[in-house]
Amino acid sequence: MPFGLLKYGLNRRYPKDPLYGKPKSLKPSYDVVIIGAGGHGLAAAYSLAKDYGITDIAVLDKGYLAGGNTARNTAIIRSNYLTPEGVQFYDESVRLYQGLSKDLDFNILYSERGHLTLAHTDAAIRTARWRAEVNKHLGVNSELIFPDRIAELCPELSLAEDVRYPILGALYHAPGAIARHDAVAWTYARAAAALGVEIHTETEVTGIQIENGRAVGVETKAGNISCGRVLQAVAGMSSVVAKMAGLELPIRSIPLQACVTEPVKPFLDPIIVSGSLHVYVSQSDRGELVMGGSVDPYPLYSTRSTLEFKEELMMHMLELFPFIGNLRVLRQWAGIADMTPDFSPVMGATPVENYYIDSGWGTWGFKATPVCGKRMAESVATGIVPDVLLPFALERFFRFEQVGERGAASVGH
Numbered sequence: 272m273p274f275g276l277l278k279y280g281l282n283r284r285y286p287k288d289p290l291y292g293k294p295k296s297l298k299p300s301y302d303v304v305i306i307g308a309g310g311h312g313l314a315a316a317y318s319l320a321k322d323y324g325i326t327d328i329a330v331l332d333k334g335y336l337a338g339g340n341t342a343r344n345t346a347i348i349r350s351n352y353l354t355p356e357g358v359q360f361y362d363e364s365v366r367l368y369q370g371l372s373k374d375l376d377f378n379i380l381y382s383e384r385g386h387l388t389l390a391h392t393d394a395a396i397r398t399a400r401w402r403a404e405v406n407k408h409l410g411v412n413s414e415l416i417f418p419d420r421i422a423e424l425c426p427e428l429s430l431a432e433d434v435r436y437p438i439l440g441a442l443y444h445a446p447g448a449i450a451r452h453d454a455v456a457w458t459y460a461r462a463a464a465a466l467g468v469e470i471h472t473e474t475e476v477t478g479i480q481i482e483n484g485r486a487v488g489v490e491t492k493a494g495n496i497s498c499g500r501v502l503q504a505v506a507g508m509s510s511v512v513a514k515m516a517g518l519e520l521p522i523r524s525i526p527l528q529a530c531v532t533e534p535v536k537p538f539l540d541p542i543i544v545s546g547s548l549h550v551y552v553s554q555s556d557r558g559e560l561v562m563g564g565s566v567d568p569y570p571l572y573s574t575r576s577t578l579e580f581k582e583e584l585m586m587h588m589l590e591l592f593p594f595i596g597n598l599r600v601l602r603q604w605a606g607i608a609d610m611t612p613d614f615s616p617v618m619g620a621t622p623v624e625n626y627y628i629d630s631g632w633g634t635w636g637f638k639a640t641p642v643c644g645k646r647m648a649e650s651v652a653t654g655i656v657p658d659v660l661l662p663f664a665l666e667r668f669f670r671f672e673q674v675g676e677r678g679a680a681s682v683g684h
Contacts, residue, residue, distance in 0.1 A: 289336075290457050290460055290461040291463070294471070294472075297329065297471060297474070297491070297494055298469075299495075299497065300488075300496060300498060301327050301328060301329045301469075301498045301499075302327040302500070303316075303319060303325060303328045303329075303500045303501075304329050304331065304489050304498040304500075304501050304502070305328060305501075305502045306332075306501065306502070306505055307504035307505040308330045308331065308332035308460070308470055308471075309337050310341045310452070310455050310456050310636075311504040311506075311629050311636065311639075311643045311644060311647070312330055312502070312504035313337070314640050314643060315629070315643065315644045316648075317459045317462050317463040317648075318645050318647075319468075319648040319651060319652055320463055320466035321462075322648060323649075323652035325652060326466055328463075328468045328469065329496065329498075330463070330468060330469065330470045331471050331474045331475075331476055331489070331491060332471070332472050332474065333474065333475035333476070335472050335473070336460055336470065336472055337452075337453055337460075339507065339508075339606075340506040340507055340606045340607065340632075340636060340637075341452055341456050341637065341640075343529070344636070345563050345637075346449050346451065346553075347447070347449055347542055347551070347637070347638060348368055348381075348447070348449065348450060348637070348638045349386045349444055349448070349542075350362040350364070350406075350444075350446065350638075351386065351413045351442060351444035351447070352405075352406075353405060354674055354676050355405065355409060356615070356662040356663070356674055356676075357615065358409045359409060360663075361635075361638060362409070362410070363642045364638060364640070364641050364642035364643075367641035367642055367645065368381060368448070368450065368638075368641055369383075371458065371641060375459070375462045377454065377457065377461060377462075379450045379451055379454040380450055380451040380454060381449075382450070382556065383446060383447070384448055384541050384542050384553065385424060385443065385444065385445050385446075385447050385540070385541040385542070386445075386541065387421065387442070387443055387541050387543050387544065388442040388545075388546070389438050389440075389545040389546075390439050390442070391437065391439060391547040392439070395546065396440050399440060400415045403415045403442055411444075411446075412444065413443065413444045413445075414443050415442060416442075416443045417440045418430050418438060418439070421438065421440075421441050424443070424540075424541055425539070425540065425541050425543065427539060427592060428543065428591060429590065429593055436545075447541070447542050449542065449553050449555070449561075451556075452637060455640055459644065474491050474492065474493050476489050476515070477515075479501065479512075479626070480495070480497075484622075484623060484624055486500070486501045486516060486624065499625065500625045500626075500627065500651050501516075501625065501626050501627065502629065502647060502651055503516075503626070503629065504630075504643075504647070506606075506632055507524045507606065507607025509524075509617075510522050510524060513630070516621070517623065518621055518623065520628075520631070520665070521617075521631075521668050522611055522617070523570045523609075523610050524570055524571070524572055524607050524608070524609050524610075525569070525608050525610055526566065526567045526571050526574070526605040527563065527566045527567070527605060527606050527607075528563065528567070528576045528580040528584075528603065529561065529563035529564075529576075529606070530562055530563075530581060530600050530601075530602065530603035530604070531555070531559040531560065531562070531600070531601050531603075532559055532562075532595075532598045532601060533559070533599045533601050534557050535558050537558060538554070539552070539554040541553075543591065545587070549564045549584075549587060550562065550563070550564055550584060550587040550588060550591070552588065559601070560588075560595070560598065562588060564580060564587075566608050566610065567580075573607075574605045574606065575605060576603035576604050576605050608632075608634050609631055609632055609633060610633045610634075611633065613675050613676060614674075615663055615675075616629070616630065616631040616633075616636075616639070617631035617663060617665050618631075618647065618664070619647075619663065619664050620650065620664075622665075627647065628665070629643055629647050631663075642659075646660050647660075662674055
């Protein structure tokens with residue numbers, strides 16, 4: 272063992288191949304090109320290969336594997352949404368997540384913790400009851416609970432009444448979970464590559480070739496590729512890439528910041544969310560507190576975090592957990608949230624024939640990774656958009672049929 276470590280340590284090029292195999296040269300053509308090697312793009316590639324036998328696929332990314340929003344989210348998984356469309360969609364994703372480690376033989380560190388959306392006002396209590404009833408009607412486990420039950424589930428949470436925002440109750444969603452975000456991407460990358468999918472990192476797409484209203488290829492810094500179908504799954508850069516195909520998306524890209532503390536002894540089991548305090552927090556398997564807040568108030572393509580964000584977040588965290596004042600923040604960052612006017616994704620076909628989009632994920636994209644891969648693959652392979660995706664079609668903005676998912680993220684709006 273020590274000699275093996277020494278051998279690799281002195282080698283300028285680590286000889287072990289990545290999980291998704293040796294990098295290959297781009298071929299001149301593919302059946303399908305997927306732009307974006309994040310969770311959604313990789314999941315779609317895997318599903319195309321496994322479920323439909325389409326293996327002549329190139330997954331392209333301008334950076335490294337899953338280096339965009341997949342690497343920058345806080346890895347919360349839940350389905351306690353407000354609209355029937357959102358609840359059914361994310362419930363399917365939760366069920367797929369629950370079996371993902373077993374199905375693909377790779378541990379994604381899926382940990383079911385329970386999810387508490389705190390209610391600090393009478394209006395928030397009414398909204399929590401509304402969401403709970405919608406969830407129950409659709410078979411999702413959610414309930415409105417009050418401080419005595421909250422104290423049982425999370426005894427470390429401050430339930431003091433003489434504070435600015437006392438906790439009056441909470442929406443409790445027992446299936447709420449967390450997972451290792453990069454492990455999810457690695458899982459899909461390894462499984463897709465094993466089926467023959469090619470993954471090309473550091474291969475930036477610079478243009479989309481359109482002929483007679485139809486996508487026929489993509490232009491990259493490594494050369495041009497012809498293809499039969501294109502799937503765009505680039506999260507915060509959705510508007511930028513869509514413009515290459517002549518599409519204007521109803522999306523604003525806004526930074527969403529997060530941070531983690533130094534590891535401490537486990538004390539926080541459930542995921543805690545407060546819309547009034549604009550904070551959400553969970554504790555990772557390594558003991559770090561993973562925290563985030565609301566999106567920034569202005570559109571910007573930036574992944575740098577700010578001091579103002581950290582100061583405000585820490586102030587609110589101390590209201591919930593007064594004893595963590597001496598904890599140190601290890602690192603902070605931002606992802607680019609592609610926000611739509613109705614807080615719901617834009618998925619499926621586009622006015623450009625054979626060009627499909629998976630975008631508009633805002634603050635809720637990671638939890639949808641498995642269902643997006645499955646359903647977008649179905650759209651690309653069959654040319655028919657499945658029923659579960661129809662409410663999220665781009666055309667809804669022209670028909671004035673917005674979804675209006677206010678339960679998308681309690682702190683993101």
